[in-house]
Amino acid sequence: MFRREKNDFFSIGGQVNNSSSQSEETLERAITAIKKFEMNTLAAPLYWYQTEREEGVYDFGQIDFILKKARENQLKVVFLWFGTWKNGASHYVPEWVRADGKRFPWVKNAVGATTRILSPIGRETMEADGRAVAKVLAYIKEQNRDDTVLAFQIENEPGLLGAPRDYGRESEEIFCSEIPEDMKKFLQSLKDGELFKIWKENGSLLDAPWKKTFGLMAEEIFSAYCLASYVENVAAAGKKVYDLPLYVNVWVRETRSRIPGIDYPSGGATSLVLDLWKYFAPHIDCLCPDIYFDDRDTYQMVCSRYSREDNVLYIPESHADEKNALHIFEAVEKHMLAGVHCFAIDSTIDNDGNLKPECEQFRHTVKILASMKPLLEKYQGTGKIYAVVQQEWMESMFFDFGDFWGHVYFLNSITDEPYIHLDCSHDDEEHVKVRGKGLIVYTGNGEFFLAGDGFKLVLIRKDNMEFITSSLRGFKYLNARNQAYKVVEEGEFNQEGDFVPKKVRCGDESDMGLWVYYDVGLVHAVLEM
Ligand code: N0T
Numbered sequence: 315m316f317r318r319e320k321n322d323f324f325s326i327g328g329q330v331n332n333s334s335s336q337s338e339e340t341l342e343r344a345i346t347a348i349k350k351f352e353m354n355t356l357a358a359p360l361y362w363y364q365t366e367r368e369e370g371v372y373d374f375g376q377i378d379f380i381l382k383k384a385r386e387n388q389l390k391v392v393f394l395w396f397g398t399w400k401n402g403a404s405h406y407v408p409e410w411v412r413a414d415g416k417r418f419p420w421v422k423n424a425v426g427a428t429t430r431i432l433s434p435i436g437r438e439t440m441e442a443d444g445r446a447v448a449k450v451l452a453y454i455k456e457q458n459r460d461d462t463v464l465a466f467q468i469e470n471e472p473g474l475l476g477a478p479r480d481y482g483r484e485s486e487e488i489f490c491s492e493i494p495e496d497m498k499k500f501l502q503s504l505k506d507g508e509l510f511k512i513w514k515e516n517g518s519l520l521d522a523p524w525k526k527t528f529g530l531m532a533e534e535i536f537s538a539y540c541l542a543s544y545v546e547n548v549a550a551a552g553k554k555v556y557d558l559p560l561y562v563n564v565w566v567r568e569t570r571s572r573i574p575g576i577d578y579p580s581g582g583a584t585s586l587v588l589d590l591w592k593y594f595a596p597h598i599d600c601l602c603p604d605i606y607f608d609d610r611d612t613y614q615m616v617c618s619r620y621s622r623e624d625n626v627l628y629i630p631e632s633h634a635d636e637k638n639a640l641h642i643f644e645a646v647e648k649h650m651l652a653g654v655h656c657f658a659i660d661s662t663i664d665n666d667g668n669l670k671p672e673c674e675q676f677r678h679t680v681k682i683l684a685s686m687k688p689l690l691e692k693y694q695g696t697g698k699i700y701a702v703v704q705q706e707w708m709e710s711m712f713f714d715f716g717d718f719w720g721h722v723y724f725l726n727s728i729t730d731e732p733y734i735h736l737d738c739s740h741d742d743e744e745h746v747k748v749r750g751k752g753l754i755v756y757t758g759n760g761e762f763f764l765a766g767d768g769f770k771l772v773l774i775r776k777d778n779m780e781f782i783t784s785s786l787r788g789f790k791y792l793n794a795r796n797q798a799y800k801v802v803e804e805g806e807f808n809q810e811g812d813f814v815p816k817k818v819r820c821g822d823e824s825d826m827g828l829w830v831y832y833d834v835g836l837v838h839a840v841l842e843m
Contacts, residue, residue: 315465315559315652316600316626321691322652325390325464326680327355328659329631332396335359335380344660345387350669351662351680354687355464356384357392357630357655363408366446374453381457392630392655393454394467394563397443397548401565402475402579404432411442418442419484423477433480434540434581435488444551455556466558467630468549468598471565472541473579478533480540489524489536497539500593508586509535534574535590537581542594549597561600562591563630568607568616585619592624600652604631605638610705613641614648621649628652634662636675640703640751646683647701647753650694654683675748678832682752682765685836688811689755689763698757702769704750715756717843718773724750725768725829752830760800760841762828770829773798773841799824800840813838 315322328348334340335358348356358380366372377393384391396406404420411418411432418439421431432439447468454463474480479489493501498520504510509531513519516529525532549560567574567584574580583591583601591601603620607613621627627649632638634656642654656662662673669677683690693699700713704724713720752766764771775798802824805815815838828839 316561316628317559323390323464324651324683324687324690324694325355325392325628325653325655326351326353326683326687327357327390327392327653327655328353328634328662329357329392329394329655329657330359331658331660332359332400334660335376336364338379340660341380341383343663345383345389346667347659347663347669348389349387350667351634351656351659351673351677352684353389353659353680354684355390355392355653355655356380356387357394357467359394359396359470360450361406362395362397362411362443362446363406365450366408369408369410369442372446372449372453374450377450377453377457381462384462385460389462390464391462392465392467393450393463394470395447395450397447397469398432398439398544399472399579400470402471402473402582403430405430407432411439419482421474421477421480422482422485424481426481429474429476431474431476433482433485434474434537434544435480435482435485440544440547444548447548447552448555451552451556451558454558458558463558466552466560468545468552468560468562471563471579471582471604472545473565473582474537474541474575475579476575478575478580479537485540489532492521492523493527496594500590503593504589507589509589531574531586534580534584535587537574538583538587538590539594541581542583542587542591546595546597549595553597559599560597561602561628561630562595562598563602563604564620566603566605566616568612568619585616588619588622588625600628601625602628602630604657605629606631606633608633608635608637610641610644613637614644617645617649621651626650626652629654631655631657633657634659634673634676636672636749639675639679640749642679642683643701643703643751643753646690646694647699651690678767679751681832682767685765685806686753686755686763688807693755693757698755700754700756702750702752702754702766704769713754715773716758717760717777718756718775718841720754720774721772722750722754722769723772723827725770725831752832760843762837762839762841764828764830764837764839765835766830767832768830770827772827775841775843798841800842802828802837802839804835804837806835 330344400406419433419436421429421433519527524536528535564583565578567578570577603616711722750769755763802819803815804817808814
């Protein structure tokens, strides 16, 4: 799933609320919501305390139950291991772990108070967590002959929330000693990036303690070193028994005042320490940002930072709202995106099982993405996928498709005056004041696929300029009037991944450009070359 392989499954999913993977009723509700959205994956937590109430005695009931429900509903599954850390705290650990602070030490904060966060230098805690994960993965392996389970999340937003690092005696000793050998090696392997800059600015030291080496950011970098090494051990224990894609989700630091340990858990795989995490946790296949930002710039900035040669972009948590419904298309265009999941999926429906109005736009987005799934799996990262997103004040967009120029006009104008009113077959009452969005795939040789909401595409073959300039007709009619279309049709992909046309568009329906609404399915057009 995270390997940049062609035709990897594109996961569009819903993550249940933290307490919802326990009972039939709550899980049912989450699945109802997932079905409403027509998503393909269910993401659900497994709690360490429930899995191993007594040390060494395991209960996999939660796994069975979630798998059964998913299979009944033809859904894939992503399991989330709520182990040592969950959002920078340790609320999901078994009672026997909680009760033994000697064996499983807690983080001490700067004034020496004991927190409820388990220390990342707790060797026994790490081994216990790793043993549990290995047992869980061994069980999942047995149960997963049909590939229902796509991936496994190690911890949940690991890090320390409430202290930038552990100030306990043992941790203090390490922090005040010269940085360890493997850390030196890592620093020498760096070529650029924020952490590299910080190291340089502090004198590129290799024989000094942490504070001297990293200055202001020493606490976060130190915690990241401890956390990444810990998580690596847990992941390696799991991988050894079952090679399932493993990932770590991140409470990102691109937020508020950006103080580690206050605004976000310190030591998690934030953009500051991504290189470090990649280096020290090689058994983690993907480091994944939870993206809760509404504004486009921050959202896209986070995507860009996590999308790297050595890291596919996967968004394990985000909002099922109208902002994410737009932003995700640009992420699909720009990055290798393994999938997108929405958090708190059971809260997107009301008590009668109806999708809440504020989630409607995201439902359309899921429909659009799902209709294109085989194309996304095939063409991601090839530059053949183009995002259409109507930003504020935008009336149209221009595209250069190589052989063609494309003009996109938005139909669901968000101003009161639709720029061009045209679709004859659609009742426009329903389609007002929503931003245009969607995707265009140009496979080459004049073949286009479009799915989206509220736009139309007019194509101009570049080598056909003479015709265009001598034509007295507005170019919005061009493709049809010069008989350039070989075919324009609506349809969908079947299970085998073949496109099945349902309706051929002709006359008024094709004369005015290639138009899309979320409920017409996929539009396929082939133009003469
Ligand atoms: C998330 C969720 C859940 C714009 C919060 C997000 C989930 C956990 N944490 O509802 O608890 O289990 O992974 C932290 C987001 C920080 C807000 C960013 C400001």
